Amino acid sequence: MVERWGVYEIVLTGPSSGNPFTDVEVQAIFSYRNRDVTVDGFYDGGGRYKIRFSPDQEGSWRYRTVSPTTELNGHRGDFEVGPAGAGNHGPVRVFGRSLFRYADGSRHESYGTTCYHWTHTGDLDHEELTLASLAESPFNKVRMCILPTQDMRPDRLAFVGSTAETLDRTRFNLEFFSHLEDRIGDLGRLGVEADLILFHPYDKGHWGVDNMSPELDRFYLRYVVARLAAFRNVWWSISNEYDFNHAKTVADWDDLLLYLQRIDPYRRLASIHNGTRMYEYESIYDFDKPWTTHQSIQHWDAARAEDWRARYPRPVVIDEIGYEGDVDRRWGNLTGREMTRRFWHGMAAGGFVGHGECYVDNPNGHWISRGGRLIGDSPQRIAFLRSIIDEAPADWTDTADYRLIYFGERVPAEHFLELGDEDHLIDVIDTWQMTVEPVPGRHRGRCTVPLGRSDLALRVRRVRRRTDATNKVREVA
Template sequence: MDPRGRQVSVERWGVYELALDGPAAGNPYRDVPLRAEFQHRNRVVPVDGFYDGAGCYRIRFMPDAEGEWRYVTRSTASQLDGRRGTFTCTPPAPGNHGPVRVAGPRTFAYADGTRYLPLGTTCYHWNHLDDLDREEETLRVLADAPFTKVRMCLLPTGGMDPPRLAFAGDSPETLDTTRFNPAFWRHFERRLRDLLALGIEADVILFHPYDEGRWCLDRMSPEEDRFLLRYAMARLAAYRHVWWSLSNEYDFNTHKTVADWDDLGRFVQRHDPYQRLRSIHNGTRMYTYERIYDFGRRWITHQSIQHWDARLTARWRDACPKPVVIDEIGYEGTAERRWGNLTGRTLLRQLWHAAVEGGYVTHGEAYPDAGRDGTTWISRGGRLHGESVPRIAFLRRVLEEAPADLVAARREGTYRLEFTGAAQPAYRDVELPDGGDYRIELIDTWNMTAAELPDGPHRGRVRVELKGRTDMALRIRRVA
């Protein structure tokens, strides 16, 4: 900080924040526009500011290049217009790899080129109900878990009675969609920063269809939707680990059409200065049908799919050259609904099916009888009770040791994973590419062991004895 309390430096891909005093009368959220132009050399990046209550306006910016940045503010309010300043962008701190980007048709990477594996989990409303002890417990669990992404909602469901909402008002009768509640957003941002400190991406679900007619936030006008999106991007987009999930189970919302979702997706694409990852998530009737979005739309960066069978990963992968993330495949647990009573082994099996085809599956857990208040991990976080998490950690280690693009490596004949799933064959005959020597390892995905086949390296056809065991994988690597 300089003697006037202004921030003078920020690391690359960190957050530079400018706070300004301005008008508080009327409705500043709606009536006082604020923008800033940040310039590095000949490049100018326009950024929206936002009103944070009590006469305070803020502008947040993520610099992506080292060196001096200059800025100037623009507003119809004279107190906020024409404010100028500079700051220095310094090298990133250890562990700061920048935002995640799509690196190829099947892969992700951080901005500095470091590989990223989207092994996520779902905690829809873990930070909405002002249970600080539970929130801290959730963060402790995440710190020890293998997850690299958390799916979390911005808006409440119809059955919730949260102490704070994104909009002003604390009841359906007092809800005011022309104003926001800064206290809600500050708490949401606090938890986003906690996730950032853990190295976990935040997949923010902007809309969902579970309002049940209570808050009516699923049936706002296009203008109200855009008002919310513009404010959310102004406040949250500067955090490098934020992703945008435009909607969860978009097709269950009967108040919007696919054309409406496309309009909103393009709106986010236009107004996000950092082009964070963007997708949208379909609903499904478990084991009956699904309405997967057309992910070929230009505003979508990756596929966010709900489906019960990860063996279809290759189909989705080949149909659209964007990474496949099955963000909902069913949850480990004992819930009454079919989507929430998978065994740990069944869920883990789905992760492996996707992985060998170059895709990813998001974890979820629904043990309503195990929580202290009957709520589950997918709804409010807390503790994990299932068996899949340590096995997902083992899978993560396997993938971290593998090439980033397993499909390309298999085509090149340098590396491949095979997985038996629920089958229990006595053996498997492996055909190795001509002209190479290969090491073969037999992996027990449930017991988390890996043993190399003797008498290697191998060539030609190799018979691998499986002895009728399920959930076995083969890791086949060409010897240099």
């Protein structure tokens, strides 16, 4: 028996001669009552073909395989799907205009971080350190790349070959993908989403993976989706800084996103991430297009999340807002205080913000590049922010009963509130010292809250009277 939103796997034996990646196709049609879901299979070496499926309903499922290859065609079977296990809330989906929820209805707010190539190091101890750091952190999403950059010489690549001259982009490195899916599984057990970056512009022609033909792009996407889409914690980012890739146009990215939507049987969350010349221009994608599920944005001004939410009916995730660190690049030398401020500005505006870290003196290297250990000042403050949001109503971005007002670097002596005729509770939150100080009493009408220092936020909660199951009237905020 497989659990709901788990992975059911079919293993078949077929041809191994020639190039099975290009020469052989196999699919399975999974059926539940009168509903069919078609899933691509993939070659896994040694004449083995696998088809992975993530069922979203409990009960009896059946399948049959379809392939032009005789050995792979016409296999049938059935299996039972039971309840989701502990910690399994299903995949994350969009909820309403600007929020996320797990498939079982549980809350999910995105607190992301960036570790582009943490699975490419070849150092298993280092990868375990990364996982341990994530387990202790507030982060529940990791942006990570599949393809290498120009300067990388990893032990394993997504394609067969170890040099630019020998790389065969029609054959996949099975050891690489086996290792990658193991790490995706590790993230899933930690409750961390794997935001897989499928393309990027950083190869600059060296490995030949950022300027492949449209046919090779689709060949690569189809294999990745067939192999990885069944993992419930997978998100897709079709490209990082798409506009820095001069081999592709916006129309090309549109086509790839549309193709990705068509071949993914689960319609996992999918987006595309813009580049920007810091403080000079931005080229944010048109997220009104139906093949994106959320807005993945690079920008330094988190307060603009409110504008982006109003512009498109998609959650706003500012995946790159600058990084805490001390490297000599404008994007990589934010103080921990400034990174914390940007998180608060973004969340108070109804968006979600991504973290990154790149300190020169980190003995484990730059976190954004290879993971390791977090040494910055912002993660514990982001954890504090997460605790504040966890206490908020599920619809905290769009309810009159709850407000977060963030002042950041500003130092007003006081702040005026218009609260109407109902009682409210007010808290002063020190976002840097991580303290919550209630303003005594209940408040209505026009009131004044003293402030007088930086990095403060106000939490304003309307007091409601509700009748519980015993018919007693209780007050809730």
